[in-house]
Amino acid sequence: MPGNRTWGKKLVADHMTRSPATIRPEASLREAAALLRDRRIRHLPVLSGGKLCGIVSDRDVKGAVPVPIGDALSSDLSQAYDRPVFEVMTTDVITVGPGDSIMDAARLMRRHKISGLPVVYDDRLVGILTETDLLDAFISIDDES
Secondary structure: OHHHHHHHHOEHHHOOEEOOOOEOOOOEHHHHHHHHHHHOOOEEEEEEOOEEEEEEEHHHHHHHOOOOHHHHOOOHHHHHHHOEHHHOOEOOOOOEOOOOEHHHHHHHHHHHOOOEEEEEEOOEEEEEEEHHHHHHHHHHHHHHO
16 A cells, blocks of 8 residues: 555654643643633643643543533532542553654554544653544545545
């Protein structure tokens, strides 16, 4: 398959989302839910002192709170959204570097059944690579043919 050689040469840096939205571990799940909703994203890297310490997804938030945020605001369950992000975030974060290949990143995502990878360089978050970014990379290969 000729496209496979091209796919293997694509770098994470060329397809990642730069400067992604982030959140602090002390922030509330309410803040996380609002950021996820308003930015129309599914992953929030969690930074402490400028360094990646976790990641929280829309599924993490939904799983931690018994009702949707719209319903919670008008009920006694709204305090569930006051919990801090660090209580539900994933701390064993799988990351990639900007110089890694898209193919390796896709394999990591498939192997670990995750849909987003923080991109870290020199201990600093420089981007995030999501399933959508991978699909865009795949489409760009077809456009090059």
